[in-house]
């Protein structure tokens with residue numbers, strides 16, 4: 001029998017700093033991961049297909065008013081070359097990510113998805129921001145398998161502040177996540193931790209929301225300030241009192257990942273690039289040992305990587321897809337895990353450990 005983690009338990013764990021108690025949390029998360037999704041690690045090849053963006057997100061370096069960034073949009077042939085690389089490296093999935101770029105028209109994306117599905121065995125994940133229901137429907141019908149859209153924070157006031165809505169659209173991404181599910185996508189979401197103005201309580205609610213939304217994938221990374229953004233340069237300063245403000249530390253991300261594994265035992269949870277960025281030495285591995293079971297090696301051509309600067313000093317920015325692949329294989333072997341083959345969708349078994357808080 002499981003004693004469910006209540007919202008208050010989650011909150012207490014987020015505030016826990018006793019290393020011995022935290023070891024218990026890491027152990028529970030690792031065992032829950034092993035029981036539900038096994039020891040294999042799924043590799044999803046990430047292709048950052050466009051850095052154009054029409055939005056004004058306070059946290060993201062791709063925001064339209066960042067004039068210091070030169071923008072690119074990959075040609076379909078370049079995307080296909082990256083997809084073939086994913087196949088050659090044995091990855092089961094390719095993730096096409098971009099800013100909210102309306103140069104990526106409905107037909108353009110449809111054609112790219114169709115070509116990948118026709119010419120490769122890959123699962124296709126799209127992460128193209130808030131697009132219309134008609135577009136999402138068309139891409140699903142073209143064969144896209146999954147969609148990633150982080151809700152970033154469940155604190156609606158904070159989200160509206162850092163993610164100005166477009167026209168009359170609802171600022172919250174949650175209704176769109178539910179719609180994606182209805183269209184038959186496997187749906188991924190997630191959050192940044194350590195946003196200015198973000199409280200421990202709100203992160204606890206985010207984790208509780210992961211439990212409520214039937215998410216297949218959940219990505220959690222630290223907020224990394226970007227100097228060309230209002231949140232990074234201090235122009236925008238959402239306030240939380242110092243005892244409530246959640247830090248953007250490595251430790252808090254591990255806690256959030258571990259708790260997410262406990263509340264969503266069978267989800268696919270990546271050890272994120274943002275985590276690897278704040279601990280380049282072994283952040284990825286620690287994430288994998290504290291609940292995560294997915295890595296997203298970068299397959300974006302090197303000439304574009306530096307230009308997809310959502311935050312500064314991103315891990316692996318100078319590496320080729322091949323170097324990234326080799327490096328990840330070694331890191332996975334060192335921690336005694338294996339690389340999974342095939343697309344690796346969610347299994348839905350949800351075996352829960354008996355945890356006593």
Ligand code: SAH
Pocket residue numbers: 059060061097098099100127128129130148149150152191192221222223224225226274310311
């Ligand atoms: N346009 C797409 C993809 C955005 S980039 C979308 O909006 O969904 C993917 C993720 O990077 C975002 O969802 C956000 O969680 C993360 N991100 C953006 N800026 C960041 C920053 N400064 N620090 C850490 N993560 C960031």
